[in-house]
Amino acid sequence: MKRHVAIIGLGLIGGSLGLALKRGDQDIHITGFDRSYATADEAYRRGIIDTVASSVKSACEGADFIIFATPVNTTVILMEEASGWELKQDVIITDTGSTKNPIMTAASCLIDKGYTFIGGHPMAGSHKSGVAAAKGHLFENAYYILTPMESENVEHVEKLTNLLTPTKGKVVVLDASEHDRMTAIVSHFPHIVASSLVGRLADQEEGQPFVKKLAAGGFRDLTRIASADPTMWRDITIQNRQELLEQLDGWLLEMNNVREMILKNDSDQIFGFFDNAKKFRDRLPSTYEGAVQGALYMTFDLHIDIPDHPGVISEITKILALEEISLTNIRIVETRTDVYGILVVSFQTAEDRKAARLALSKATDYSMHIL
Numbered sequence: 359m360k361r362h363v364a365i366i367g368l369g370l371i372g373g374s375l376g377l378a379l380k381r382g383d384q385d386i387h388i389t390g391f392d393r394s395y396a397t398a399d400e401a402y403r404r405g406i407i408d409t410v411a412s413s414v415k416s417a418c419e420g421a422d423f424i425i426f427a428t429p430v431n432t433t434v435i436l437m438e439e440a441s442g443w444e445l446k447q448d449v450i451i452t453d454t455g456s457t458k459n460p461i462m463t464a465a466s467c468l469i470d471k472g473y474t475f476i477g478g479h480p481m482a483g484s485h486k487s488g489v490a491a492a493k494g495h496l497f498e499n500a501y502y503i504l505t506p507m508e509s510e511n512v513e514h515v516e517k518l519t520n521l522l523t524p525t526k527g528k529v530v531v532l533d534a535s536e537h538d539r540m541t542a543i544v545s546h547f548p549h550i551v552a553s554s555l556v557g558r559l560a561d562q563e564e565g566q567p568f569v570k571k572l573a574a575g576g577f578r579d580l581t582r583i584a585s586a587d588p589t590m591w592r593d594i595t596i597q598n599r600q601e602l603l604e605q606l607d608g609w610l611l612e613m614n615n616v617r618e619m620i621l622k623n624d625s626d627q628i629f630g631f632f633d634n635a636k637k638f639r640d641r642l643p644s645t646y647e648g649a650v651q652g653a654l655y656m657t658f659d660l661h662i663d664i665p666d667h668p669g670v671i672s673e674i675t676k677i678l679a680l681e682e683i684s685l686t687n688i689r690i691v692e693t694r695t696d697v698y699g700i701l702v703v704s705f706q707t708a709e710d711r712k713a714a715r716l717a718l719s720k721a722t723d724y725s726m727h728i729l
């Protein structure tokens with residue numbers, strides 16, 4: 359039986375969901391709407407959606423599933439509007455927002471009308487936004503969190519889980535408050551720290567313009583997420599305000615402790631600070647070999663110790679091309695005469711990275727690392 363799916367917001371997440379749902383063998387018709395006609399048109403041309411709707415309302419009426427993939431403050435407004443429309447009585451409405459408590463509260467207007475709303479959050483994404491960055495494999499091996507109302511019928515959760523099967527995400531059911539606390543820790547607060555670090559660099563650039571040139575390697579890696587869409591992060595910060603204030607209080611205490619530690623100049627304590635962090639981080643699940651990816655572990659990087667001589671990069675890309683392994687990015691972290699440079703090659707999936715490592719280990723004796 360054909361299922362009609364409406365996707366509202368055809369950017370990175372809505373576009374990637376459209377592509378992912380179409381990969382399965384289910385008979386699905388996707389109607390899309392985006393406030394930007396150019397985006398909806400591109401989604402149609404790329405085969406992400408089957409029909410471009412002329413309004414949110416016309417996309418939603420007649421749909422068996424409605425997915426809101428808009429910035430979270432917009433989703434709240436659109437859900438309130440949707441509660442006034444004549445939707446299919448057995449429709450399942452969901453969203454993809456990075457926050458869940460305010461969305462679940464706003465969904466009560468849909469519940470009051472007898473509609474089913476199940477909160478959703480695919481824990482995968484990128485600092486890039488927009489339909490151009492959409493990829494069908496974005497959610498593979500990532501947690502896909504669902505936050506049904508406590509009273510929700512399990513059959514509805516199963517129906518939605520079934521629709522999401524082609525995403526190859528790992529569906530996990532969580533309570534909305536629990537979700538907002540955990541995402542504040544691993545995603546929302548780190549984002550604020552990344553943006554603050556960039557802000558500190560900008561503030562101190564004046565009078566020492568060269569400092570920007572030194573901000574390569576670690577600084578760039580640590581602050582990659584600060585390049586994400588400010589509208590999206592403004593909305594997330596406003597919606598998860600309470601949890602973020604708690605994280606911030608903890609961070610201020612932590613920074614005070616760090617300050618004390620440095621003032622005391624106690625080398626054992628300083629060592630312990632870095633050693634504890636290293637040990638804990640080294641035990642975090644990685645994306646390697648099928649582990650489930652977390653929100654902050656999105657790129658499948660392979661670090662290769664290469665000698666600093668001309669032609670080495672083309673040697674590597676040639677080996678990968680012969681094996682038909684596509685890479686998404688390639689960069690040199692450090693390269694100086696007479697020492698090994700570190701080449702970082704990024705792949706779309708853990709499988710591509712594994713295949714690349716195998717091919718390169720057969721063809722070269724360069725050592726390789728996954729951090």
Ligand SMILES: NC(=O)C1=CN([C@@H]2O[C@H](COP(=O)(O)OP(=O)(O)OC[C@H]3O[C@@H](n4cnc5c(N)ncnc54)[C@H](O)[C@@H]3O)[C@@H](O)[C@H]2O)C=CC1
Pocket residue numbers: 366367368369370371372391392393394397414427428429430432454455456457479480481482483484485486487488489587590594
């Ligand atoms: N970017 C990421 O890495 C992740 C984002 N999310 C969540 O998914 C949602 C979408 O995020 P992205 O796809 O990254 O954003 P995006 O900016 O790539 O896409 C959002 C789309 O919504 C459209 N839009 C905005 N207002 C609209 C309206 N009133 N009616 C119709 N369309 C409208 C925009 O034109 C845009 O195409 C957000 O709620 C975000 O919190 C969830 C997981 C990861």
Ligand SMILES: O=C(O)C(=O)Cc1ccc(O)cc1
Pocket residue numbers: 455456480481482483484485545583653654655656
């Ligand atoms: O780019 C990254 O590493 C991210 O952390 C992407 C991301 C952004 C928002 C989410 O709610 C989930 C994932």
